[in-house]
Amino acid sequence: MKIAVIGSFLLAILHSILFYGEKFGISIFLFCIALGFLIIYIMQKNDKIKNKKALILTIPILLISATYFIFNNSFFYVANIVALIILFTIMVVLLVFEKISISQTIWKFLFLILGPVEFLEEAVGSIVETISGVFKKKKVSEEKNEKIKKIVLGILIAIPILCVVLGLLTSADSIFGDQVKNVISTIFSADIFNSATYVNLFFRIIIIIVMSIYLIAIFYNILHGDFCVDDEVKKDKKPIDRTIGNTILTILNLVYIVFCYIQISVLFMKTGNMENFDYASYARQGFFQLMAVSLINLVIILITSRRGEESKKLNYTKIMNLCLAVFTLIILFSSFYRMYLYEQEYGYTFLRLMVYFVLITEVMLIIPTVMYILDMKINLPKTYFIIIIIMYIVVNYINIDNLIAKKNIDRYFEDTSGTYEIDIYYLQTLGVDAALQIKRLEDIDKLKVEDLEIRDDVSDYLSDVKEEVEDINFKNFNINRFIVKQELKNYYEE
DSSP states (O other), rough: HHHHHHHHHHHHHHHHHHHHHHHHHHHHHHHHHHHHEEEEEEHEEEEEEEGGGGGGGGGHHHHHGGGEEEEEEHHHHHHHHHHHHHHHHHHHHHHHHHHHHOOHHHHHHHHHHHHHGHHHHHHHHHHHHHHHHHHHHHHOHHHHHHHHHHHHHHHHHHHHHHHHHHHHHHHOHHHHHHHHHHHHHHHHHTTTTSHHHHHHHHHHHHHHHHHHHHHHHHHHHTTTTTTTOOOOOOOOOOOOHHHHHHHHHHHHHHHHEEEEEEEEIIIIIIOOOTTOHHHIIIIIIIHHHHHHHHHHHHHHHHHHHSSSOOOOOOOHHHHHHHHHHHHHHHHHHHHHHHHHHHHHOOOOOOHHHHHHHHHHHHHHHHHHHHHHHOOOOOOOHHHHHHHHHHEEEEEHOHHHHHHHHHHHHHHHHOOSOOOOOOOHHHHHTTTTTGHHHGGGGGGGGTTTTTTHHHHHHHHHHHHHHHHTSSSSOOOOOHHHHHHHHTTTTSSOOO
């Protein structure tokens, strides 16, 4: 545990250096590399890694953590922290177990996060033991101890002599004196002796101690606790009664036949009167309702497709499930089209683009579901997990704020009828990633005469952005913030 104690303490110090009082940036990426290395190294050293295939999860972990020094979307700023915690935890679980069920994965996930509380006392004890061990070694080597004492004594004697010598040298050479004064003034201008600094130092130390203890407790949980014990009680999965399942599927499919007929005839083929439709209630609310229905359908398919020893021949249950899958696809396309109508009327927003992302993900999930219905060999939970992770990474890397601003501004410039009203106030709520797109609205030659007041709003917005991106350092470095800073560097005269 000595390596775990020292590693946890160093990681806690790194956490304090990278994050205390700083915005997220490249710091997240660097911290994830350090954390991943420490976890894998300690587990490998203690022979706890039974499934090396789980190391592939380091790829999505690094890709998601890398978004913090590329993009600036406020939603993913928070969501990705949650995603990283989940991925790290799942990776540890899968590293320990070669084969594990969904229920056991969930249980071990919670065990890994909450279990360390049980080992807090051991964690504190291991810290004390490590520190006392260091001092014990010092006492054994009396010769080394004497040498260190003499070095410290030499430094103490040298300090007053150095002060006298420096005083004489600075008075003898004005250039050297100026250099020494600059160094001294730089040190004292850092405000290292004021009360605020002591308060910050106190909180830093508290955070380092708390984080060190929790990390050590996590390693205790993994190495010495019941975490690695395969304690799942194997139960025979009884399939749902065939008659009950077929009855449910038949009733649902009959309802969906009517619903999908209306969708195709009214919404897609526009055989009805669409003029009086309220887009806000019909399109947007309809989306959420239909998405809920599609998710319910997926659950029903999975439950009713659960079977024991059955032939791979096509039977009534499979046919009904395939019909339900087809109707689910139609419902998803209907939801997609509704959102398209809403977006065409009111423009692009983060929520509307995320709607498209969720719908496309659901459509992709239907494919392995159909394979599952047809008894093809497929690990459905694993396939679902891979699809969701890939789609989540994709949506992180499309630079969604920039895309929203670009699409809305392009539509504004291309609109010749004058009916499209750009929501400049919404655009200003987007992150720094959208700044250079919004800057296009200052082009007076392209702006419509009646909307020239937009220029003033954009000018104020860019001024705020310029202030926001000024404070860039190594710890919070972000590529898009750096690019925007360079573009706006000479935008306003100081």
